[in-house]
Amino acid sequence: MSSSETSREDRQLPATERRIQQAREDGQLVRSHDLTHFMAMGMLVGLLLMVGPWMAREALQGVGWGLKLDRSAAFDPAMMGIRLGRQTWAGLWLALPMLLGLVIALVGANIAIGGWNFSTKPLVPKFSGLNPATGIARIFALKALAQHAKLVLTVSLLLGVATKYVWTEAAVISRLFAMPLEQSILAGFDWITAGFTGLLVVVFLAALIDVPLQFFKHHADLRMTLEEVKQENKESDGDPHIKGERRRKQRELSRGRMLSAVPTADVVVTNPTHYAVALKYDEATMAAPRIVAIGADHLALKIREIARASNVTMLESPPLARALYQHGDLGQEIPAALYTAVAQLLAYVFQLRKDVRPPQPPVIEVPEGLDPLYPTDKAS
Numbered sequence: 001m002s003s004s005e006t007s008r009e010d011r012q013l014p015a016t017e018r019r020i021q022q023a024r025e026d027g028q029l030v031r032s033h034d035l036t037h038f039m040a041m042g043m044l045v046g047l048l049l050m051v052g053p054w055m056a057r058e059a060l061q062g063v064g065w066g067l068k069l070d071r072s073a074a075f076d077p078a079m080m081g082i083r084l085g086r087q088t089w090a091g092l093w094l095a096l097p098m099l100l101g102l103v104i105a106l107v108g109a110n111i112a113i114g115g116w117n118f119s120t121k122p123l124v125p126k127f128s129g130l131n132p133a134t135g136i137a138r139i140f141a142l143k144a145l146a147q148h149a150k151l152v153l154t155v156s157l158l159l160g161v162a163t164k165y166v167w168t169e170a171a172v173i174s175r176l177f178a179m180p181l182e183q184s185i186l187a188g189f190d191w192i193t194a195g196f197t198g199l200l201v202v203v204f205l206a207a208l209i210d211v212p213l214q215f216f217k218h219h220a221d222l223r224m225t226l227e228e229v230k231q232e233n234k235e236s237d238g239d240p241h242i243k244g245e246r247r248r249k250q251r252e253l254s255r256g257r258m259l260s261a262v263p264t265a266d267v268v269v270t271n272p273t274h275y276a277v278a279l280k281y282d283e284a285t286m287a288a289p290r291i292v293a294i295g296a297d298h299l300a301l302k303i304r305e306i307a308r309a310s311n312v313t314m315l316e317s318p319p320l321a322r323a324l325y326q327h328g329d330l331g332q333e334i335p336a337a338l339y340t341a342v343a344q345l346l347a348y349v350f351q352l353r354k355d356v357r358p359p360q361p362p363v364i365e366v367p368e369g370l371d372p373l374y375p376t377d378k379a380s
Contacts, residue, residue, distance in 0.1 A: 276300035
């Protein structure tokens with residue numbers, strides 16, 4: 001198995017938005033030659049139907065004027081240049097609607113499926129294309145052979161339709177030569193328009209098949225390997241130092257919001273020095289007490305300082321503080337296993353608010369296995 005086939009098999013992931021945008025910048029868009037041919041031929045047929053009679057009359061007048069020669073024109077060589085220039089401008093004026101229509105059709109066909117895109121990268125010469133071996137390999141590649149086969153089939157159908165039309169219209173062609181010049185030109189435009197209409201059907205069928213295939217091929221060519229996706233994600237994240245700085249700022253913002261909630265707490269449970277957990281309970285809005293601030297070491301000290309300055313009750317309960325720090329989450333309700341222990345704590349705090357001071361703070365015990373310092377029962 002060749003490396004190209006292996007690479008193709010590895011590309012199983014769809015292209016990311018960044019990959020698609022990069023492809024657009026490189027000029028890689030969905031394009032269909034068959035759609036371009038259809039749009040151009042359709043515009044040609046439409047213009048023949050709309051301005052064909054006018055073009056026929058103008059052409060007839062131009063031919064008539066060109067065949068008229070007076071004595072001065074016949075014996076003055078300078079008049080030949082003037083007459084030639086006039087005939088040239090008349091021909092260009094006659095062809096102008098067709099040229100403008102074809103330009104609009106070509107631009108419209110490209111914008112229709114690939115969108116508008118301006119890029120100079122496709123104009124940069126690629127010297128790898130000068131390698132004969134590479135060129136031969138492209139010619140005989142499977143995709144190229146399929147494209148050549150489709151082209152041969154389309155051209156064969158067009159030649160078949162054109163041959164059949166000319167064969168069946170042989171009598172009409174013979175009558176055209178027998179008609180006066182004016183009638184022959186007008187009838188000839190109608191005959192040509194009918195012939196192009198038949199060819200248009202073939203080109204339409206080819207475009208109908210080619211457009212979905214080009215969409216599929218474009219997305220298949222842009223598919224990515226897992227390593228490419230990982231590399232792009234790494235590049236999108238930017239420099240590791242910048243990423244770390246961004247995370248640090250996010251943590252600082254989160255920490256600032258957490259510390260601002262400490263004054264609203266009902267109680268701060270301490271270790272007393274290593275851990276601090278601020279709890280809040282509102283019977284009307286909460287199903288269980290919630291952790292509004294949590295921290296260890298320096299952050300625990302900061303929580304205690306704010307609580308002390310805000311007159312928030314602080315109680316030392318090392319087992320409960322350790323259990324809440326280990327199993328609780330900021331902004332979440334306390335673990336269900338600690339409901340009883342926290343209920344004892346809050347009952348004491350609420351009694352303090354009513355100036356009913358118990359003889360001493362309650363001795364709070366946590367269920368077995370929740371205190372990280374004693375993961376199992378001490379007696380075991």
